[in-house]
Amino acid sequence: MSNQRQPIGVIGTGYVGLVTAAGFAEIGSEVWCVDIDAEKIAQLQRGEVPIYEPGLEQLLERNKERLHFSTELSGALEHARLLFVAVGTPPTHSGDADLSAVNAVVDAMPGSDRHALVMKSTVPCGTGATIQRVFGERGKGRMAYVSCPEFLKEGSAVKDFLNPDRVVVGDNGDWAGDAVVELYAPLDAPLVRTDVASAEMIKLAANAFLATKISFINEIANVCEETGADVIEVARGVGLDDRIGPKFLQAGIGYGGSCFTKDVSALKLLAANSGYHFQLLNAVTEVNELQKRRVVSKLQRHVGTLAGKRVGLLGLAFKPETDDMRGASSLVLAARLLAEGALVSAYDPIAEDEARKLMPELAYCASALDAVRGSDAVVLVTEWSELLRLDWSEVAEAMSGGLVIDGRNALDPETVRSAGLSYEGIGRR
Numbered sequence: 313m314s315n316q317r318q319p320i321g322v323i324g325t326g327y328v329g330l331v332t333a334a335g336f337a338e339i340g341s342e343v344w345c346v347d348i349d350a351e352k353i354a355q356l357q358r359g360e361v362p363i364y365e366p367g368l369e370q371l372l373e374r375n376k377e378r379l380h381f382s383t384e385l386s387g388a389l390e391h392a393r394l395l396f397v398a399v400g401t402p403p404t405h406s407g408d409a410d411l412s413a414v415n416a417v418v419d420a421m422p423g424s425d426r427h428a429l430v431m432k433s434t435v436p437c438g439t440g441a442t443i444q445r446v447f448g449e450r451g452k453g454r455m456a457y458v459s460c461p462e463f464l465k466e467g468s469a470v471k472d473f474l475n476p477d478r479v480v481v482g483d484n485g486d487w488a489g490d491a492v493v494e495l496y497a498p499l500d501a502p503l504v505r506t507d508v509a510s511a512e513m514i515k516l517a518a519n520a521f522l523a524t525k526i527s528f529i530n531e532i533a534n535v536c537e538e539t540g541a542d543v544i545e546v547a548r549g550v551g552l553d554d555r556i557g558p559k560f561l562q563a564g565i566g567y568g569g570s571c572f573t574k575d576v577s578a579l580k581l582l583a584a585n586s587g588y589h590f591q592l593l594n595a596v597t598e599v600n601e602l603q604k605r606r607v608v609s610k611l612q613r614h615v616g617t618l619a620g621k622r623v624g625l626l627g628l629a630f631k632p633e634t635d636d637m638r639g640a641s642s643l644v645l646a647a648r649l650l651a652e653g654a655l656v657s658a659y660d661p662i663a664e665d666e667a668r669k670l671m672p673e674l675a676y677c678a679s680a681l682d683a684v685r686g687s688d689a690v691v692l693v694t695e696w697s698e699l700l701r702l703d704w705s706e707v708a709e710a711m712s713g714g715l716v717i718d719g720r721n722a723l724d725p726e727t728v729r730s731a732g733l734s735y736e737g738i739g740r741r
């Protein structure tokens with residue numbers, strides 16, 4: 313690849329920032345990364361990768377000459393015109409997006425006509441307009457602004473960055489929008505070039521729609537349980553309609569992660585703050601919360617009271633191939649089990665360290681078999697491929713009871729049953 317491409321700055325080196333930095337370095341840019349977390353920057357300078365993301369370590373290693381890490385903005389400001397912002401926007405207590413990290417970046421910007429702020433962080437629609445107004449009020453109105461929301465998925469983030477479904481660029485038709493479009497050109501992705509507000513809304517609407525699809529199929533699964541239908545069959549038949557499509561029709565114990573929950577809430581409150589009641593999203597959220605808890609009643613139905621019962625959790629991360637525990641369904645499930653007096657042991661191939669910080673009271677095990685040993689029931693929480701390949705006869709031998717709840721509908725019921733265990737999925741016959 314050409315090394316003549318424009319240098320960029322990336323502010324915030326978390327899941328999105330680090331993948332964005334490594335991805336743009338891969339296609340030829342010099343990248344100046346900035347984070348306020350001095351420990352994270354020290355790790356990155358030593359060549360250590362602070363997060364688990366398949367392919368990221370190799371990408372960073374291959375492009376290390378082009379990647380610079382610092383806690384100071386000055387290097388990025390000196391070398392790059394486009395400053396990508398990828399800081400966190402977690403929910404506040406009210407459920408609105410917390411823009412304090414974004415605002416700290418805005419405060420640190422110079423009044424320069426050389427630079428543009430390129431917003432990758434997911435922000436409420438209207439944030440770009442506010443930031444541009446603030447720049448104007450502070451005499452920094454020459455600073456350009458672009459909304460460039462990110463759609464990568466943890467677990468396949470590198471692949472998603474390099475092969476995006478689409479690139480969305482929301483701008484004011486100036487040099488900065490053109491420069492972002494040019495930067496993405498080698499990826500040859502469909503481009504949606506639009507205004508800033510629409511770009512911001514595309515991101516929120518996409519996540520809200522995906523969450524809606526999951527809650528919808530989960531409700532169908534719950535009705536299947538009452539009526540004798542099998543949600544896997546139903547989803548297959550429904551998903552072949554090309555107006556609907558098969559993706560995100562996997563019933564389970566609810567969505568987790570850092571994005572869906574907070575972005576659905578942010579969109580709902582954005583609407584409410586503008587005087588509109590986004591009723592549908594209330595249901596999406598409520599269904600998801602209840603779905604995480606339904607496993608507890610399934611367990612109780614089979615084994616009676618959970619007080620003193622041993623339950624083994626297989627997988628803890630919010631989805632496979634990530635160490636991210638933010639919003640993981642396992643957090644709610646484990647808390648509910650402990651509240652019922654169950655003894656909970658757990659195994660996750662990658663996310664154990666993160667999980668320990670959030671759930672120190674669980675008994676962590678070095679293998680799946682250790683986690684199920686002596687248990688009355690086992691719940692598959694995260695469908696790591698390692699867990700899908702378990703030898704269920706060995707599991708049956710290690711358990712003291714015989715119940716397997718497949719929280720992701722990812723196991724073959726017959727394989728589990730032929731090991732002498734009882735199988736129950738979500739919405740399966």
Ligand SMILES: NC(=O)c1ccc[n+]([C@@H]2O[C@H](COP(=O)([O-])OP(=O)(O)OC[C@H]3O[C@@H](n4cnc5c(N)ncnc54)[C@H](O)[C@@H]3O)[C@@H](O)[C@H]2O)c1
Nearest residue numbers: 324325326327328347348349399400401413416433434462
């Ligand atoms: N994680 C995802 O899958 C995903 C996907 C698409 C969009 N997003 C959005 O991207 C944004 C970032 O998400 P993430 O998961 O990468 O978050 P993250 O928490 O992993 O990373 C954020 C990083 O920003 C740093 N930071 C905070 N304040 C800073 C400041 N003032 N200056 C420099 N660095 C600062 C933090 O130290 C941290 O390293 C969020 O708005 C999120 O909604 C995330």
